[in-house]
Amino acid sequence: MLNQTLTERLRSIVGDRYYRDDKEALVAHSYDGTPMLQSLPDGVIYPENTTQVSEIMKVLAEHRVPVVSRGSGSNLCGGTVPVQGGVVMVMHRMNRLLEIDMDNLTATVQPGMITAEFIAQIEAQGLFYPPDPSSMRISTIGGNIAECSGGLRGLKYGTTKDYVIGLEAVLANGEIIRTGGKLMKDVAGYDLTKLLVGSEGTLAIITEATLKLIPPPATKKTMLAMYKDLYCAARTVSKIIEAKIIPATLEFMDNPTIRVVDDFAKLGLPRDMEAVLLIEQDGDPATVERDIARIREICELEQADRVEVAETREQAEKLLTARRSAFTALARLRPTTILEDATVPRSRIADMVLRINEIALKHGVTIATFGHAGDGNLHPTATTDARDKEEVHRVEMAFEEIFEAAIELGGTITGEHGVGLVKAPFLEWKIGKAGIEVMKSIKVAFDPHNLLNPGKMFAKETRKRVVIDHG
Amino acid sequence: MLNQTLTERLRSIVGDRYYRDDKEALVAHSYDGTPMLQSLPDGVIYPENTTQVSEIMKVLAEHRVPVVSRGSGSNLCGGTVPVQGGVVMVMHRMNRLLEIDMDNLTATVQPGMITAEFIAQIEAQGLFYPPDPSSMRISTIGGNIAECSGGLRGLKYGTTKDYVIGLEAVLANGEIIRTGGKLMKDVAGYDLTKLLVGSEGTLAIITEATLKLIPPPATKKTMLAMYKDLYCAARTVSKIIEAKIIPATLEFMDNPTIRVVDDFAKLGLPRDMEAVLLIEQDGDPATVERDIARIREICELEQADRVEVAETREQAEKLLTARRSAFTALARLRPTTILEDATVPRSRIADMVLRINEIALKHGVTIATFGHAGDGNLHPTATTDARDKEEVHRVEMAFEEIFEAAIELGGTITGEHGVGLVKAPFLEWKIGKAGIEVMKSIKVAFDPHNLLNPGKMFAKETRKRVVIDHG
The missing domain is CATH 3.30.70.2740 (Alpha-Beta Plaits)
Structure with a gap:
């Protein structure tokens, strides 16, 4: 528990309601999506805007109190477990889509916005934001940026890093910085934008992001290639790339995954297969047809047992849902x-x-x-x-x-x-x-006083076995 | 001039031939592509491999001697002028294409390779490396990485940063680091790769790069839209993007540029126009046809005086050459x-x-x-x-x-x-x-002792007029 002077200062910034140190709040923020890790924070704070984040950081820096900023905590690396106590800063109140700029094809968004909601709003404008982590129905854009989330469309479209072109962030000392902007090119100094993406809350607290949007593909097709030999499935992946085709999605599931997903989602997946590949191509109709035909040939050359192209959007969605539910399905076992x-x-x-x-x-x-x-x-x-x-x-x-x-x-x-x-x-x-x-x-x-998400990324000791000599 | 002990140590690393402090060498490396800037180094060194770079850096660090690493020095920001003397490290001997990996669609290359030669070798393998700075016939890949070079294809394909996925670099203390790899995704710690790209030789000396390659577009078309009103030309640019079309190239030239380019290259450009747009779209034939048709409509709506689509590849190349020669043509005036x-x-x-x-x-x-x-x-x-x-x-x-x-x-x-x-x-x-x-x-x-390209990026004083309050 933090001392009373400090908690009073924090309460005066966000209001009584938005600083909590009751047991329920502490326990609820003592863990994240990663199993077997738990550590109680001393308090939980819910800022409403960048100014509050800055003021909070000034107070915490003065008192040398650690802070773990987080969205929904859906990460799988223990990234938001407050291992050194301190304050957990929950960004959920800063959840607004500030702007979709149709002239520049950019969106400006607060970190607490849920990824799937953001994507829905972008798509409603006829635009496309590719990063789609499997957690997107609960994860936040800020969390995605902190972890540099990927997803099913990373192969062709890249990951979160490729879409963040500007950031506002609060430093450990409470100062506010702005990097990049609505700019397709900017080489004014070191690329702080890309450095903050994937920095896991250890360098700064992200308070606003400008994201690049792209025109959506005109159409897409989805197919499932099924293999009795796992090695053939895996080799197909290489062969598709070697053929200079970059599919929008190229996912792999082995037999145990197929079976639990089918138990969970009742999709009639081929339970006797050693592996399946879920493949999507998007783009103009002619391109998609041609690529899908070539991919089918490659799958067959690599001894796929069956190849099925989804006839309808519903069938395709079912297959994608199957893949997306893999983690949830396995978690039931x-x-x-x-x-x-x-x-x-x-x-x-x-x-x-x-x-x-x-x-x-x-x-x-x-x-x-x-x-x-x-x-x-x-x-x-x-x-x-x-x-x-x-x-x-x-x-x-x-x-x-x-x-x-x-x-x-x-x-x-x-x-x-x-x-x-x-x-x-x-x-x-x-x-x-x-x-x-x-x-x-x-x-x-x-972060000279090691206040931002301390204890993460750098271990006290490296596991001994070091395979490659990087010297 | 450096003292004799030091020069002897440097000579013993690279051989007598590859450390020079004669006047000719010093003068030749006292300036770069930027006008009105000159400063003599104390010596010029030409390393042959990463080990030599590392050994050189250890010696220079011990003696606290600044070092400016450079390729062809074609930059336009005074980025390689040795303003604090010291040693200029020329990377031209490290100019080999180490590998084109057809399975992973990557290339591994030394920094001293000329960009255009690299691109030619990549294209000979049926692959595509988009960054194409106008200086590419003389610039090196290492220089492109240091400056995060763009080019005519940046709009659709991004800049150098988007293609560098792994680096080997030598730190100020002579240690060698390796970042990234032949990996489409890697979030193991801070993104040092993207941080080094565009760091202008101030953070480390790049000794090897792994670059992402992509499948080339099947075809492309080139057009020229000519305007009597400069504002209409500029507005066309926004309108094309608003229409959710991302052309491969979308270049602008104003009337003075048009005239000097035409004087220089004798292409029969429209000398009476206030502005021209040079537009290219690439991709599958159907996509290209459709986009070019829509772009033509937009140009005409925005009161283009004439729109011409190149009939042949030669015509198209002529137009691109015109644009690429703008700097050279203006330089003759x-x-x-x-x-x-x-x-x-x-x-x-x-x-x-x-x-x-x-x-x-x-x-x-x-x-x-x-x-x-x-x-x-x-x-x-x-x-x-x-x-x-x-x-x-x-x-x-x-x-x-x-x-x-x-x-x-x-x-x-x-x-x-x-x-x-x-x-x-x-x-x-x-x-x-x-x-x-x-x-x-x-x-x-x-770089705690400020040895790597000192005097760059950070000025002693900022010009007073600060427009925007970033606080």
């Missing part, structure tokens, strides 16, 4: 679900899937794998039970080996979920000792 | 050419062109304007004579007002040329005092 996102160059997808299965077998754990195969971004997902310490330990060992395998294959420890608490011990494996030092020095430059 | 790149939201192009002309008139200077109108990125270009101090002073006053106007219109002081020496006094106008402080602290984090 056992009490604890641990979803990871090791990522490899897309040519190494097949090798990575095989490695995941070998590793799961070796440690006697259940790992289903699905994900954004076209990006090389897989989600090996373990179903376990947090109460069974011994099994959880084996799951952890397995994931450690999965990260190691990803690095060996030229990949990374996280493609779209972020480092947070969970991946911090592995960050050095990806970026080396010199890289860690540079990142830490950037952190100190922004 | 008078001894000194100052090319700027104030950038505004694309909806403000018309206002910006009018403001530039008013400002030129007010100061009695000659400014021709052309540029990447679709990006809002204009190149107002003054032709003057460096020996006429009084006139040069008026040109400087005019550009100061042009930067101010760009900021007022929601724009920036530089869209693609960088800050360097020339824009440093204006950087605070764009990013505010707090923004400058953050950027300076990042600089210190990477």
